[in-house]
Amino acid sequence: MSQHGDNEPTPEPRIPTDAELEEIVEGVLLTGTEEEQAKQIFKSGLVPAVRTIVSLSTLGNSERIRLEAAKIVVDRNLGKETLGGDLWDNLLREFSGGTEEGK
Secondary structure, three states, rough: OOOOOOOOOEEEOOOOOOHHHHHHHHHHOOOOOOOHHHHHHHHHHHHHHHHHHHHHHHOOOOHHHHHHHHHHHHHHHHOHHOOOOOOHHHHHHHHOOHHHOOO
């Protein structure tokens, strides 16, 4: 278990096992061209992938992992245009105590 917040142990993020991933792919009835089949496989893996990203955004082992996963979640929900061009850079600079010149 990793430490998070007020030194409380947090559960490790749950990453799907190889068997679970295989079940996702095996459960897809593939039709069409190879490209269409590949898209079908990616689409069937979307929900587990999103669950993993959201889990990592709160339970990741490091601040960097949690931040990167959180950025994906926020970007997908609000859109990069809504957030403004340098929002993440500005937040990171503010968080790290950097200045505009230190960019």
